[in-house]
Amino acid sequence: MAGFRLIIDGRPEGLPHADGYYRFFPLEPSPVEDMSLSNKTTAVLTNTSLDTVLNEMLKVGAGGVVMLVCHAFQQGLLMPIVPGGPNQRLIVGTGMAIIDKAIKAESDVAAIRALPTSTAEQQKTAIDRWTRFLNGLQPGMVTGSITIKEAETAYGKFLDNVAKGLEFQGPKARDAMLDLLRRVVQLRGLKLSRLELRACNIGDDDKTMEAVRKFFGCERLLAPIFGTFYLSPILAFTLQGLSDNDEFMGRPRRSRGRVPGPVGRAARDDVSSGLIIAQSNHTTRGFLRETSVPVEFQSRRLSPSLHLGAVSSFYTFTLTVDEISAFKYRAWAAVAPAKGKRTPDWTKVQNFVRGWIMPGSSYTGGAFPLAGLWTPDIQDQPFVLPNETSYLRSINQAPPVNP
Structure with a gap:
């Protein structure tokens, strides 16, 4: 049986009263199917971010249903990507797009790294793939010939820039960013049957709705066209x-x-x-x-x-x-x-x-x-x-x- 999870942005700037409301009235109407709520399936986050929300969403399992109560607007969700991040917005055209680009890059690199390199001809094939890949990330990144080691170094710098752009900090910023990418891919693999947003009005923007749906990999996204109090x-x-x-x-x-x-x-x-x-x-x-x-x-x-x-x-x-x-x-x-x-x-x-x-x-x-x-x-x-x-x-x- 598919799981269910209610995730609430419980920060003072979030929806601190939502938890009390749903404890008192444990039911949320939906055009698809009303959601019965309980303390066992509710997570109230005080350090809300994409990073912490992903951890909760992954608990529902394949085909599950998630209800996310957080502020959002017509460009994305009002939450940082990492806890305490200075940018409080997960924007469709920036943050989500950067994550999507990095996920595709990791997939492409995994295929390149899987190539055999025992012979000189095999190494040349791998280097050609690296060159096309890196120049696809940024035109002109590679000019002339490079080694596989140099290609790995150049790609590492790209990952560091991605981590910085997503506001990861510290000596292990790259590793933390890669872990977030893996969890996004894992969530998409669950193919949630529904993600229901509340306390937002992105339901009024069809393009944003579809972008958010694809980002989280759910079959259906529901959201109000008006803000929720x-x-x-x-x-x-x-x-x-x-x-x-x-x-x-x-x-x-x-x-x-x-x-x-x-x-x-x-x-x-x-x-x-x-x-x-x-x-x-x-x-x-x-x-x-x-x-x-x-x-x-x-x-x-x-x-x-x-x-x-x-x-x-x-x-x-x-x-x-x-x-x-x-x-x-x-x-x-x-x-x-x-x-x-x-x-x-x-x-x-x-x-x-x-x-x-x-x-x-x-x-x-x-x-x-x-x-x-x-x-x-x-x-x-x-x-x-x-x-x-x-x-x-x-x-x-x-x-x-x-x-």
């Missing part, structure tokens, strides 16, 4: 006087003059979530819409028209997510109080968690972590939660899947 646990507070609050009641705000719900459309009683315009931002959404009728209008002696006129629609749970700086977010939530009490109605929070985050969650009350896709440019849905259909629709695949 992970937040430490939040505790929903109770709104006192909920029925008097225009923002949550579904009545026009005096300052903004519109009801919560999709822009340009009237609120509907059968809509269970929608956008709320807050005074400072537009990143508050309402969930679990309910209706209420004042007691004085509930008498059977009153006409039906009065009943309809008195109905109020409101959200019993609201959630706000804000981006406070690059890759940094904060959130807070509000829930209606339990009937006749001042305490939160945890049943409603449970319904929210199971409806929008994780079906079948064992959550019963209290604080809970949060994750989702950050989509502020989508007017009606500034963030998307894991159990929403928009979440899966926002994850692209390489190679593309025909509709």
Whole structure:
């Protein structure tokens, strides 16, 4: 049976809250097949780099599935090649290309070294191969005749330059670099069935998707087209006087003059979530819409028209997510109080968690972590939660899947 590994960039500049989220909600949706998570198959890296990620990816075995949670952008992954490397980016067109070139060079050299050299004619054939190879690496590297020893020396200098370009340091930089190349080749040989990226938006760039897929040698790469946020646990507070609050009641705000719900459309009683315009931002959404009728209008002696006129629609749970700086977010939530009490109605929070985050969650009350896709440019849905259909629709695949 193919293995699975969740690898998280746990550095402060990475996704330090992702581990806590997946421990609380051990499920990640995927257009191919949802991924069930566990502590045994999770690695949280504090020295994240291509070097350390490779070690974890190799643990899944042939045909396995890897989920990698790390920042990325449309030119590559935001991680160094070696731990502590000054360049924090593994760029498709530079770092990955250098590694690919070095891997091919090692393969070509292995074939040359395997040539027989017992006779003068055999040595000449080997030297000719070395000359063509070295000039292929860098035109004009070899002029005139050389020996096999000189060819090896020239190739060694090439490897040293590769190691330096990939930010390997120290007297054993070349050996460390060659070890990384061997592990990349080993990983490609496993032919992972899927590599799922999160906390990035490279799904929006088909060329980068295909380049990353080929680099890791996986059959399929999946990644979101929007960035992902992970937040430490939040505790929903109770709104006192909920029925008097225009923002949550579904009545026009005096300052903004519109009801919560999709822009340009009237609120509907059968809509269970929608956008709320807050005074400072537009990143508050309402969930679990309910209706209420004042007691004085509930008498059977009153006409039906009065009943309809008195109905109020409101959200019993609201959630706000804000981006406070690059890759940094904060959130807070509000829930209606339990009937006749001042305490939160945890049943409603449970319904929210199971409806929008994780079906079948064992959550019963209290604080809970949060994750989702950050989509502020989508007017009606500034963030998307894991159990929403928009979440899966926002994850692209390489190679593309025909509709």
